[in-house]
Amino acid sequence: MNSRFLGQRLTYFLLAIFLVIYGLILARDFLYPIAFGILLSYLLYPIVNFFEKKSFPRIFAILLTIVMALALFAILAIFVLKRISMFMDDLPLFREKTISQIEALQHYLESQLGIPSERFKNFLISRLFDLGTKSEKVFATTTGTIFVILMQPVYVFLFLYYRTKFAYFILKIVGRQNRIIAVKALREISTVVTRYMLGMFTVVLILCVFNSVGLLLIGIKYPLLLGVISALFSFIPYFGNFIGGLIPFTFALLT
Numbered sequence: 001m002n003s004r005f006l007g008q009r010l011t012y013f014l015l016a017i018f019l020v021i022y023g024l025i026l027a028r029d030f031l032y033p034i035a036f037g038i039l040l041s042y043l044l045y046p047i048v049n050f051f052e053k054k055s056f057p058r059i060f061a062i063l064l065t066i067v068m069a070l071a072l073f074a075i076l077a078i079f080v081l082k083r084i085s086m087f088m089d090d091l092p093l094f095r096e097k098t099i100s101q102i103e104a105l106q107h108y109l110e111s112q113l114g115i116p117s118e119r120f121k122n123f124l125i126s127r128l129f130d131l132g133t134k135s136e137k138v139f140a141t142t143t144g145t146i147f148v149i150l151m152q153p154v155y156v157f158l159f160l161y162y163r164t165k166f167a168y169f170i171l172k173i174v175g176r177q178n179r180i181i182a183v184k185a186l187r188e189i190s191t192v193v194t195r196y197m198l199g200m201f202t203v204v205l206i207l208c209v210f211n212s213v214g215l216l217l218i219g220i221k222y223p224l225l226l227g228v229i230s231a232l233f234s235f236i237p238y239f240g241n242f243i244g245g246l247i248p249f250t251f252a253l254l255t
Contacts, residue, residue: 037155041163042190043197044069048160062160066153076228083225098254200235207231211248220252 024031044065051061159166167186174182212227220226226248233244 033151034155037152037159039193039197040069040152040156041159042193043201044156045160045163045190045194046198058161062157065160066156070153080225080228083222087222087225094254101254204231204234207234207244211244215248218252220248226251 047065047068048058048061051064052058056064170186171179171182208228208231210227211230212224215223215227230244230247233240233247236243
């Protein structure tokens with residue numbers, strides 16, 4: 001009887017996990033912006049808290065912080081878009097250089113290793129020219145991304161303005177007997193996440209400088225653009241630096 005009861009509980013538990021995961025997958029387009037807004041709120045919270053300690057009203061402190069963040073983001077976006085525009089103007093030249101590099105690689109493989117690589121060359125060249133034929137999909141994806149970015153100030157404002165009510169809501173759920181433990185846990189979570197976001201932001205800024213200077217010293221074209229793009233991948237845990245490093249490496253190898 002006990003084994004049957006345990007089997008039923010295990011079945012219900014696995015079914016609940018499956019339904020939760022399936023629900024998260026269905027709601028991912030809704031949850032991603034909210035999760036990103038929570039992380040941005042933790043990143044901007046120290047600035048808001050600083051203004052509030054200076055006797056600024058909460059609404060004004062939040063709005064001032066968001067305006068400062070948007071100004072910084074706008075400067076970075078203008079910088080990146082200008083570099084991308086210059087890169088797109090030189091794209092035909094880069095394609096020619098890339099094709100010549102692929103042909104040189106083909107001749108090397110045939111002469112040194114005896115490997116017939118005509119199909120390999122044709123595959124790479126066809127993928128290279130396909131980059132300009134998928135602009136509609138890229139535009140659709142970019143449009144959705146822009147909408148999510150434009151919604152972030154709203155999410156950040158709401159999270160920062162109602163942060164106290166969120167904390168009171170959690171305290172009411174856990175009950176009075178667990179209130180001290182819940183307050184301690186909330187403070188630790190807030191401290192850890194805030195320091196993590198500030199640390200990651202600092203790391204990205206340092207990598208932007210070092211990557212750009214390093215690419216400039218070795219003579220790679222568009223060092224600032226490639227340095228910033230590769231540094232932004234550091235937000236991805238574990239594999240972010242590797243993926244970010246592959247971008248300038250691949251660009252230098254092909255051109």
